[in-house]
Amino acid sequence: HWVGFNLRMAQEAAFQAFSLLSQEVGESPGRFATLTLIARNPGISQTELSLANGRDKSSLTPVVEDLVKRGLVERKRMDSDRRTYRLNLTPSGKKVLTMLTRCARRHERNLDRVIGERDRKRFIQILKKIAAELG
Numbered sequence: 001h002w003v004g005f006n007l008r009m010a011q012e013a014a015f016q017a018f019s020l021l022s023q024e025v026g027e028s029p030g031r032f033a034t035l036t037l038i039a040r041n042p043g044i045s046q047t048e049l050s051l052a053n054g055r056d057k058s059s060l061t062p063v064v065e066d067l068v069k070r071g072l073v074e075r076k077r078m079d080s081d082r083r084t085y086r087l088n089l090t091p092s093g094k095k096v097l098t099m100l101t102r103c104a105r106r107h108e109r110n111l112d113r114v115i116g117e118r119d120r121k122r123f124i125q126i127l128k129k130i131a132a133e134l135g
Contacts (some may be wrong), residue, residue, distance in 0.1 A: 044086070074094055
């Protein structure tokens, strides 16, 4: 009957379900958020990306390194500040993101089926309230 426990169990179940779908593409669920943020914010710096992703820079750096190494993300130094890199998706990164987005849409339809169309809006409001007031 603990809210926190049930929230964690629901999050874990939702994460595992999305993980199974994203494995069809050969990616981990965490890559979806990172690729989406880069796609929606062309030229984002790694620092800005870590803030937007809710992860510290040190834990995000290996993720970015992997995406660069695999040719999904391009990293360029800024001329004005050689310590700062700007990130953009490569054409391969865009293709992978398109496939992951299809998985995410299937996942959302599954969640909608469980939550119900009538309760979806209120459920999201409650989740956002929890994040805003406790985050």
